[in-house]
Amino acid sequence: MASKSIERLRRVGDRQTLILTHYGRKSGRPYEVTIWYMVDGDHLYLASANADRNWVRNVKARPAISLRAGNEVFNGNVREIIDKQEREMVSGLAERKYWYAMPVMRLGRFLMSTGLIRDNTGAFEVILADE
Numbered sequence: 001m002a003s004k005s006i007e008r009l010r011r012v013g014d015r016q017t018l019i020l021t022h023y024g025r026k027s028g029r030p031y032e033v034t035i036w037y038m039v040d041g042d043h044l045y046l047a048s049a050n051a052d053r054n055w056v057r058n059v060k061a062r063p064a065i066s067l068r069a070g071n072e073v074f075n076g077n078v079r080e081i082i083d084k085q086e087r088e089m090v091s092g093l094a095e096r097k098y099w100y101a102m103p104v105m106r107l108g109r110f111l112m113s114t115g116l117i118r119d120n121t122g123a124f125e126v127i128l129a130d131e
Contacts, residue, residue: 005074005128006042012069016098019068020046025061037067038093044126045090046078049108051122059124067126076128090123 012018017034024031033055038045044067048056059065063077081087091109095102112119 003042003128003130005076005130006044008072009039009044009069009074009128012072015069020055021066021068022055022058023062023064025058028062031055031058036094036098037069038090038097040093044076044128045081045093046124046126047090047094048122049105049120051120053122056122065126074126074128076126078124078126081123081125087121087123091121 016036018037020033020035021030022033023029031054033053035046035048035055038047050056059078060080063079065076065078067074067076081090091105095105098105108117108121111117
């Protein structure tokens with residue numbers, strides 16, 4: 001059975017962005033960033049084309065986060081996705097939801113596969129706090 005958080009998330013899952021509140025890896029101060037997200041069944045994913053972004057570095061150091069989509073607020077923890085197949089699955093979710101950015105995403109993956117650019121992407125699963 002899906003948690004209440006997942007049920008609420010499904011109601012806002014078709015939105016394009018959400019607000020991620022993450023906490024400074026050194027200061028502990030809260031910061032907000034508007035980002036893309038994907039919902040797949042009972043799973044919520046975040047991804048970044050640039051793992052050097054502050055939000056990515058912060059959630060790696062301090063995985064507790066808060067999310068706001070519309071009027072809904074969710075709390076949870078992130079889990080970095082390292083497994084190649086799982087990362088590819090998240091990339092596929094991003095391509096389906098953000099189809100208009102697919103050419104750029106695929107070009108990036110091609111360039112990474114040829115070694116012309118390094119893979120500096122990040123992918124995370126959000127484990128929502130159960131209500």
